[in-house]
Amino acid sequence: MREKLVSVEQAAQIVKDGDHIVFNGSMDWTPMAMLRELARREIRGITALGVVGGAMNLDFLLGAGVADQVETCSLGFDEYARVAPNYERLQKQGRMRMLDNT
Amino acid sequence: MYTMIQAGSMGVPFTSTLGYAGTDILERRPDDFKIIENPFDSQERTVVAKAMNPDVAIFHGLKGDRLGNVLVQKHGEELLLAQASRRVIVTVEEIVNSVDFEDSDGWFIPAIHVSAVVHASLGAHPTGVPGLYDADEDRINEYVKASGSDESFNKYLNRYVFEVGSHQQYLELVGLRPELEAVAR
Numbered sequence: 001m002r003e004k005l006v007s008v009e010q011a012a013q014i015v016k017d018g019d020h021i022v023f024n025g026s027m028d029w030t031p032m033a034m035l036r037e038l039a040r041r042e043i044r045g046i047t048a049l050g051v052v053g054g055a056m057n058l059d060f061l062l063g064a065g066v067a068d069q070v071e072t073c074s075l076g077f078d079e080y081a082r083v084a085p086n087y088e089r090l091q092k093q094g095r096m097r098m099l100d101n102t
Numbered sequence: 103m104y105t106m107i108q109a110g111s112m113g114v115p116f117t118s119t120l121g122y123a124g125t126d127i128l129e130r131r132p133d134d135f136k137i138i139e140n141p142f143d144s145q146e147r148t149v150v151a152k153a154m155n156p157d158v159a160i161f162h163g164l165k166g167d168r169l170g171n172v173l174v175q176k177h178g179e180e181l182l183l184a185q186a187s188r189r190v191i192v193t194v195e196e197i198v199n200s201v202d203f204e205d206s207d208g209w210f211i212p213a214i215h216v217s218a219v220v221h222a223s224l225g226a227h228p229t230g231v232p233g234l235y236d237a238d239e240d241r242i243n244e245y246v247k248a249s250g251s252d253e254s255f256n257k258y259l260n261r262y263v264f265e266v267g268s269h270q271q272y273l274e275l276v277g278l279r280p281e282l283e284a285v286a287r
Contacts, residue, residue, distance in 0.1 A: 004170035004219050008269055011191045011218040019157035022107070022187055024179050028232055031162040031193050033225035033269040040263055049156055051107055051179055056229055056245075063255050064263070071103065080242050085249030100127065101103035101134075 012037045018045040021061075025053035027078040032060070039064035047071060052102070059084035062096060071099035106134065107179075109153035110186035116150045123149050159187035162226050163208065164234075166194035170213030171201040175232075177209075184215040193222040195234060222269055223280030241276065 015021065015038055023031075035057065038046075043066050048058045050072030058075055061067035063086030075084040075098075090096045109117035122128055128135050128149070140146040161183070163174035172192045174180040184190045192211070197219070203210040228245065230237035248258035266272045273280060 002170075003168055004213065004216060005166070005168040005197065006218045006220060008193070008220050008222060011193075011220045014189050014191055014218055015158055021158045021160055022156035022183050023159075024161055024183065026178070028226065028230050028237065029162045029175055029178075030226050030229040031160050031191075031222075032227060032229060033222035033272070034160055034162075034191060034193050034220065036263045036266075036269070036272065039259065049103065049154075051103055051183060056242075059249075063249060064259055073103070077246065078237075080239075081246045081249075085246050086255065089249060089251070099131075101106075101131075102121065102127075 008033055008037045012041050012043075015041075015043055015046075017043060020047045020049060021067075022049040022051055023054060023057040025050055025055070025072075025074075027055040027076075030056045030060075032056070035060050035064075035066075038066050042066075044068075050075065055084060059086045062086045062090055067096075069097040069099065071101050073100065073102040103154065104179075105151040106154035107156075107182060107186045109151060110155040111182050112153075112185075114153060116152050118148045118150050120149065122151070154186065156183075156187045158189045158191065159183040160191045161193075162222070162231070163192050163194045163211075164231075165196055165198050165201050165205070165208070166192060166216075166219035166221070167198055167201045167213075168219070170216040170219050171203075172211050172216055172219060173201050173205055173208040174211060175208055181209065181211050181215070184211050189217045190215055191218045191220065192216055193220040193225040195223055195225065195231065197221045224273055224278050225269065227273070227276065227278065238276070 228241035
């Protein structure tokens with residue numbers, strides 16, 4: 001059997017520029033340690049998918065410049081903000097693309 | 103998208119659904135959704151959604167073992183996402199000798215669907231993991247405030263991402279020590 005336990009740095013090498021990355025829809029359980037490493041590695045051109053919905057997962061990748069496109073049915077931020085805040089700023093400025101998909 | 107992911111998880115090219123009928127998504131995304139005749143009943147038509155197989159799925163879970171078996175939150179979509187995706191990264195709160203598929207703390211995902219397991223205690227911070235730790239409200243409010251402009255969010259990224267070299271250093275920066283958290287619970 002293959003050993004699959006790796007460091008966060010090794011796991012980040014699995015992600016390539018331009019990949020489509022899918023996340024679950026909740027604010028809790030956001031894989032932030034991994035997302036911060038993707039930002040550190042300056043991964044670019046990611047499409048971030050939220051099933052069902054998105055929160056800090058998609059918003060952080062947009063804010064860090066890792067993702068420039070998201071596809072989901074909603075992008076909230078629990079009780080902390082009406083809309084995911086980086087998404088709101090970048091969408092209003094026309095600097096990203098949002099695909100509506102439930 | 104859920105139905106597209108379902109089709110992807112099953113390895114079939116598309117799946118039939120009643121959703122989307124009557125919405126403008128059918129017109130806006132003709133490459134992903136179509137209305138076809140039911141091959142078993144020419145009187146009926148149905149929406150079909152094209153399969154989606156994302157390059158990568160990333161999520162955070164409770165436990166993992168060296169072979170790649172993981173335990174994730176109950177009632178989530180993680181298993182479906184893992185089955186549909188080409189590569190799967192799961193960060194977990196703790197590494198155990200063997201993840202037991204009968205462990206009632208969470209839902210089991212077998213190693214065959216997992217490419218990489220990463221040990222990241224408190225790996226969801228500043229968001230929470232129900233039952234283990236609460237969301238860090240002050241740090242999330244700080245994130246929201248920083249998101250108001252490129253300049254302030256870049257400052258946030260410098261402080262919490264670029265000026266810390268590892269997850270361990272991040273935890274030190276925010277004043278968390280995973281070994282103490284583990285004892286506390």
